[in-house]
Amino acid sequence: MYNSPFMMLPGISPQEFSYLRSATTGLNERELNGFLMIYQSKRRNPDDMLLxxxxxxxxxxxxxxLVNQIGMGILYFFTYGLCAIGTIIDLVNHKRLAIEYNERMVFESLQLVKIGSSMQY
Structure with missing residues (x-):
């Protein structure tokens, strides 16, 4: 576990670690490095989400x-975070926001790696 390349991700939780391990099974070393490079640039740290x-x-x-929920972002912007209640709820659920976003980015990163590896052959 400690030698895993996923451990270099800041603020990684055990839940995210196990999700990444199961999602990347079957990738060779080159694909895994490509996945990590893409995923690292897209990932949101749950601690940063609090900020x-x-x-x-x-x-x-x-x-x-920041988590690509543009419609909700516009709604929050024009209603001042739904009169600050929505902002307070986001503050409480900041980890869930980051985890859901990161799971979508795992899927997207895997798709990019698979497209890239299929184009090389």
């Missing part, structure tokens, strides 16, 4: 824009 949610009181919808 983005706090900043959501000053820039409503910031956390929603």
């Amino acid at each position: 983005y949610c706090v900043l959501g009181f000053f820039v409503p919808g910031l956390s929603r824009f």
Whole structure:
């Protein structure tokens, strides 16, 4: 576990670690390195999401824009975070927001790696 390349990801939780291990089974070393490079650039750290949610009181919808929920971000922006109630809920659920986003990025990164490896052959 400690020698795993996933451990270099900041703020990785055991849940995310096990999800990454199961999602990347069957990848060779080159594909795994490509996956890590793509995933690392797209991933949101749950600890950083807490900061983005706090900043959501000053820039409503910031956390929603950062997890590609553009519609909710616009709604939060024009309603001041649904009168700050939505921003408070996001503050409480910041880890869930990051985990759901990261799971989508795992799928997207895997698709990019598979497309890249199929184009090389």
